[in-house]
Amino acid sequence: MSARDALQRLAAEQQRNRLLLVGAGASAAWLALAALFAALAPDDGAEGGSTLIWLTGLVLPLALIWLAVWSARSLSLLREEAQELRALLENMQDQADGGDGGMARPVAPPQPEARIPRPTPAPPRPAPAPAARPSGDGRQASLQLDSPAATELTAPELFFALNFPDGPDDREAIRCLRLALADPGLARLIRAAQDVVTLLAGQGVYMDELRIPETDPMLWRRFAEGARGDAVAGLAVIEDENALETAGQMLRGDEVFRDVAHHFLRHFDRLLSRKAQDENPQVLAVLTETRSGRAFTLLAQATGMLGRGSMAATT
Incomplete structure (x- = not known):
């Protein structure tokens, strides 16, 4: 694995970790808002179906948040795999052409x-x-x-x-x-x-x-x-x-x-x-x-x- 690939992999891992933190933060914020709403909402004495509606309204946004996080992480993994595949194909093409990846660079030090x-x-x-x-x-x-x-x-x-x-x-x-x-x-x-x-x-x-x-x-x-x-x-x-x-x-x-x-x-x-x-x-x-x-x-x-x-x- 080249140095550039290692840096790109580190950056991708950090981005995926940030997505988890964003999802956790959004979930915590939603739960805090729901708790605040429950504390301030008037007690009308109607239990029954309102409890089910309440739970649905509480859980559904959380599910949407983590669905978005999972989708973003999957997209990041797909991009990383595509980059690795592209690099592998380029390396195979260089070898097929009989070229050495490092032979074209000796002209670089004079830069x-x-x-x-x-x-x-x-x-x-x-x-x-x-x-x-x-x-x-x-x-x-x-x-x-x-x-x-x-x-x-x-x-x-x-x-x-x-x-x-x-x-x-x-x-x-x-x-x-x-x-x-x-x-x-x-x-x-x-x-x-x-x-x-x-x-x-x-x-x-x-x-x-x-x-x-x-x-x-x-x-x-x-x-x-x-x-x-x-x-x-x-x-x-x-x-x-x-x-x-x-x-x-x-x-x-x-x-x-x-x-x-x-x-x-x-x-x-x-x-x-x-x-x-x-x-x-x-x-x-x-x-x-x-x-x-x-x-x-x-x-x-x-x-x-x-x-x-x-x-x-x-x-």
Whole structure:
């Protein structure tokens, strides 16, 4: 199951849970109104058939409320199944065409390269960033200047922002990236992630080519809460020795990359710690499947933060 599918499933489950809460609230409100009406209604002494009418008037709205809730939940399940079927058919079609879902993406890492300055300086500061980018693609400046006041991003929005747009037509990812750049903390993280991804791509290490097996979400929560080394060794799942060796060599021999990498690791770690307080652990695992998250896993493994690295970074 892909990261996007996991986010969509979480959102669908949350929506169905909200429907149950709405149904329970509407039922409680109706019962309260019925009790109030019974207390205020005059006692005319006519028992008999009026009791049956009363019970019918009490139960029928409740039945209608829960019929509506059941219908809405069934519709949500049908939509989810349709999306899964559509994704399965697309995957089967890709395999029938002989294409690999990840082969078309190695061109994606250069995308951040068009939106960031030359990777020679240390981690860019928020203030000088607009002045350092006129010679590149002007779209990055528009993403910053046109952004509204910072708002809390949802899990899917944060996923798209950390994964970077696949191109100028990826409008949803561009919208989420605008929202993220309006937050100073997220803006620093994303710029550092773009620098790291671009520098690694320059050495032939592409995030889309890294195979990262599914990991235990609770391990990511443990990591976000401060666990390091062997306690979270199950997160060191990258087996691409070339990528690990290249990252280790860059950390040892390239001072600029080492500074940018430590800056990026620090900000991504803070993001995980903040999200661990109020998000489902599955969200943490999904965020680490983005291009930024893959870079974080690679560098964390290379530096020994996950217990299996070579302690490549030296200061």
